[in-house]
Amino acid sequence: MTDPRLWRILSYGILAFAVLVLIYLVLPTLVIVPLSFSSETFLSFPPPGFSLQWYDAFAQSLDYRIAILNSVKIGLPAALFATVFGTLAALALVRGHLPGRRLLSALMIAPLILPQIVLAIGLFPIMVKLGIIGSYAGILLGHTVLAMPLVFITVAAALKSYAPTYELAAMTLGANRWNTFRFVTLPMIKPGVIVGFIFAFAFSFDELILAIFLTNPATRTVPRLLWEHLNYQMTPVIAAATVVLLVITLSMLAIAAVYARTGARKPSGAAS
Amino acid sequence: MNVHADLTPDHKVIAEKRGALVEFGGVTKTYGPVTALRPTSLRIEAGEFFAIIGPSGSGKSTLLGITAGFIVPSAGMIRIDGADIVAVPPYSRNFGMVFQNYALFPHMTVAENIGFPLRMRGVAKAEKAERVARALAMVRLEGLGDRRPSELSGGQQQRVALARAAVYDPLLLLMDEPLGALDKNLREEMQEEIKKFQKALGVTVIYVTHDQQEAAAMADRLAIMRNGRLEQIGSPRELYERPQNVFVAGFLGEASILPVTKTSPLAGGFAVAELAGGGNVEAVASTGVGEALCIRPECIVVGPDAEQTDNVFAAQVEEAVYANGSVRYRLRLDGSGHVVNARFSTRPDLVLMQPGQRTKVGWARRDGLLIEGRPET
Ligand SMILES: Nc1ncnc2c1ncn2[C@@H]1O[C@H](COP(=O)(O)OP(=O)(O)OP(=O)(O)O)[C@@H](O)[C@H]1O
Numbered sequence: 001m002t003d004p005r006l007w008r009i010l011s012y013g014i015l016a017f018a019v020l021v022l023i024y025l026v027l028p029t030l031v032i033v034p035l036s037f038s039s040e041t042f043l044s045f046p047p048p049g050f051s052l053q054w055y056d057a058f059a060q061s062l063d064y065r066i067a068i069l070n071s072v073k074i075g076l077p078a079a080l081f082a083t084v085f086g087t088l089a090a091l092a093l094v095r096g097h098l099p100g101r102r103l104l105s106a107l108m109i110a111p112l113i114l115p116q117i118v119l120a121i122g123l124f125p126i127m128v129k130l131g132i133i134g135s136y137a138g139i140l141l142g143h144t145v146l147a148m149p150l151v152f153i154t155v156a157a158a159l160k161s162y163a164p165t166y167e168l169a170a171m172t173l174g175a176n177r178w179n180t181f182r183f184v185t186l187p188m189i190k191p192g193v194i195v196g197f198i199f200a201f202a203f204s205f206d207e208l209i210l211a212i213f214l215t216n217p218a219t220r221t222v223p224r225l226l227w228e229h230l231n232y233q234m235t236p237v238i239a240a241a242t243v244v245l246l247v248i249t250l251s252m253l254a255i256a257a258v259y260a261r262t263g264a265r266k267p268s269g270a271a272s
Numbered sequence: 273m274n275v276h277a278d279l280t281p282d283h284k285v286i287a288e289k290r291g292a293l294v295e296f297g298g299v300t301k302t303y304g305p306v307t308a309l310r311p312t313s314l315r316i317e318a319g320e321f322f323a324i325i326g327p328s329g330s331g332k333s334t335l336l337g338i339t340a341g342f343i344v345p346s347a348g349m350i351r352i353d354g355a356d357i358v359a360v361p362p363y364s365r366n367f368g369m370v371f372q373n374y375a376l377f378p379h380m381t382v383a384e385n386i387g388f389p390l391r392m393r394g395v396a397k398a399e400k401a402e403r404v405a406r407a408l409a410m411v412r413l414e415g416l417g418d419r420r421p422s423e424l425s426g427g428q429q430q431r432v433a434l435a436r437a438a439v440y441d442p443l444l445l446l447m448d449e450p451l452g453a454l455d456k457n458l459r460e461e462m463q464e465e466i467k468k469f470q471k472a473l474g475v476t477v478i479y480v481t482h483d484q485q486e487a488a489a490m491a492d493r494l495a496i497m498r499n500g501r502l503e504q505i506g507s508p509r510e511l512y513e514r515p516q517n518v519f520v521a522g523f524l525g526e527a528s529i530l531p532v533t534k535t536s537p538l539a540g541g542f543a544v545a546e547l548a549g550g551g552n553v554e555a556v557a558s559t560g561v562g563e564a565l566c567i568r569p570e571c572i573v574v575g576p577d578a579e580q581t582d583n584v585f586a587a588q589v590e591e592a593v594y595a596n597g598s599v600r601y602r603l604r605l606d607g608s609g610h611v612v613n614a615r616f617s618t619r620p621d622l623v624l625m626q627p628g629q630r631t632k633v634g635w636a637r638r639d640g641l642l643i644e645g646r647p648e649t
C-alpha cells in the first residue's frame with residue numbers, strides 16, 4: 001500500500017476517471033453545437049455540411065423573438081422578486097432568533113428538491129381559479145417560488161461567512177436597522193445576492209415544466225417554444241436556438257462564478 | 273476626540289466633565305435555564321476607568337452587551353447620568369464600543385470606517401473630513417486613511433477601532449477585550465495609549481479583559497466576575513491586598529491559599545486559626561470567620577530570617593524558578609503538607625536554593641488573611 005508507484009498509478013486512474021465524468025457531463029450538451037451549423041433541413045448527426053442558415057432562420061423567426069422577449073419579461077422580475085424575498089428570508093433565518101429556524105430553512109429549500117411537476121400540478125388549478133392561468137403574473141409567481149431557494153442558499157452562505165459583530169458595531173456607531181442593512185450587511189453579502197440573482201434568472205430562463213403548465217401561446221417562453229417545435233418540426237433551427245440559449249446561460253453562470261470568487265475574499269478578522 | 277480643540281466657551285463646561293455616570297440596578301440576563309448575569313448593581317463614576325475581569329463564560333460580555341444595548345436585560349435598569357436607558361436602542365445610546373476583533377468594515381477604507389458614525393449623525397462632509405483627519409492624527413495613523421483595514425497590522429487596526437469609537441465624543445466607551453488579539457509587547461504599548469487617550473477625553477470606560485495585569489495596570493477600579501456575579505469590586509490594590517474570598521484571592525497573582533479548620537478571635541482584629549492537617553497560625557480576621565488563609569507570595573520570608581516572623585514553619589523547597597531578577601519558590605510545609613509560594617527579587621550575589629533543600633518559611637500575622645470560601649484541591 002505504501003508503494004509510491006502504486007499511488008501514482010492510482011492517482012492517474014482517478015484523474016482519468018474525473019476527466020471521463022466531465023466529458024460525459026458536458027459532451028451531450030455540446031453535440032447540439034455542430035448540429036446548429038448543419039446544411040441539412042432536419043436534425044442528423046454528424047451534419048453533412050456547414051451553413052449559418054438556421055441562425056438566420058432563428059433571427060428571422062417572430063415566434064422566437066416573442067418567446068425570448070417573454071423569457072426576459074418573466075425572468076427579470078421573477079429573479080428580482082426571488083432575490084428580494086430570498087434575501088429577506090435568509091436574513092430572518094440566519095440572523096434572526098425565530099423559533100424553529102432549522103425547520104423553516106428546510107422548508108425554504110423544499111421547492112428546489114420537490115419534483116417541479118408536483119408544484120406545477122398544484123399551481124395549475126389554483127391559477128385557473130384565480131383567473132391568472134396563462135398570464136405573466138401566473139408564471140412569474142411560479143418561477144419566483146422556484147427561484148427563491150437559489151437566492152436563499154447563496155445569501156445564507158454569505159451571511160454565515162462572517163460574524164454578526166459587524167452589524168452590532170454598526171449599531172453602536174449610530175446606524176439604525178435600515179442603515180445597518182444598507183451600509184454594512186448589504187455590501188458584505190453583495191456577492192451572494194448578485195450570484196443568487198443570476199442563478200434565479202438563469203433558472204427561469206431555462207425552466208420548462210411550469211412554462212408548459214402555466215403559459216399560453218402568447219406568454220410562452222423559449223424553452224416551451226423549443227419543446228413545441230421538437231414535437232412537430234425537427235429542423236436545426238431548434239439547435240440554433242438552443243445554442244443561443246446555452247451561450248446566454250453559460251455567460252451568466254460565468255459572471256456568477258466571477259462574483260462568487262470576489263466574494264470569497266474573507267474580510268479581515270471575520271468570526272470570533 | 274476633539275475635546276481641547278476649537279471649543280466655544282459654553283462647551284468648556286461640558287468638557288470639564290466628559291464622562292457619563294453609569295448606574296446598574298439589579299440588571300439580570302437569563303437565556304432560558306441559563307443565567308448569564310445574576311442581578312447586578314454597580315455604580316461607575318464619571319470619567320472612571322472601570323475594568324471587569326473573570327474567567328470565560330462569567331458574563332463579562334453579557335454585561336457589556338446589555339450596556340451597549342444589543343442584549344436586552346431580563347430585568348433591571350441602567351441609568352446614564354440619572355436617566356434610564358434600557359428602552360433606548362443601541363444606535364441612539366451614543367456610546368463607543370471596541371470589539372475584540374475590531375469589527376472594522378472590510379468594504380470601507382480606514383477613513384470611511386472612522387467617518388461612519390459621523391455619517392450616521394448627518395455631519396457635513398467638510399466637518400467630517402476634518403474630524404476624521406484629527407482622529408487619525410490622535411491615534412498616529414496620519415496618511416493611512418485610504419487603506420483598507422485588511423492592509424493594516426493588528427495594532428493599527430486596533431487604533432482605527434479606537435478612533436472610530438471615539439470620533440463622535442461618546443460619554444462612555446465600552447471595550448471587550450480590545451487587546452486580546454495582539455502580542456504581549458504591542459499589548460503593553462497599546463495599554464498605555466488607551467490610558468492616555470482616556471485621560472485626554474475624560475470619558476468613562478468599561479473595559480473587559482482576561483488579563484489581570486492589564487486590568488490592574490489600567491483601571492481605577494476593577495470588578496472580578498464569576499458565574500454571572502460580581503465577586504468583588506475595588507481598586508487593584510484593594511483587591512490584591514484585601515480579597516474577600518478564595519476565588520478573588522486565587523484569581524489575582526499567585527497567592528498561597530491554605531484551608532483552616534478552626535478560628536478563634538484575638539485582640540486587634542486578629543485571630544488564631546488551625547491549619548487543616550495541623551499547625552496554628554495568627555492572621556488578620558478580615559471578613560469575620562473564614563475557612564481559608566491567604567498569603568501573598570511577596571509577604572513570605574524564606575531562610576533564616578523567617579525565624580523572626582510570627583508564623584514559622586519548617587519546609588522543603590519543591591521548585592525554584594528564576595525570571596528577570598526575581599525568584600519564585602514552591603515550598604511544602606512539614607507536617608500539614610500544604611504548599612506555599614514565595615517570590616522575591618534577587619541580587620547577583622544571592623545564592624538560590626535548590627529543590628529538595630530544607631529551609632524555614634514564615635510570615636507576619638498582618639500578612640495572613642482569613643477569607644471566605646474553601647480552597648481548591
Ligand atoms: N445567546 C445565548 N444563549 C444562551 N446562553 C448564552 C448566550 N450568550 C451567552 N450565553 C451564556 O452566558 C454566559 C456568559 O456569557 P458571556 O459571553 O457574557 O461570557 P464572557 O464572560 O464574556 O466570556 P468570554 O471571556 O469567553 O468572552 C455563558 O455561560 C454563555 O454560555
Ligand SMILES: [Mg+2]
Nearest residue numbers: 332333334448
Ligand atoms: Mg466575552
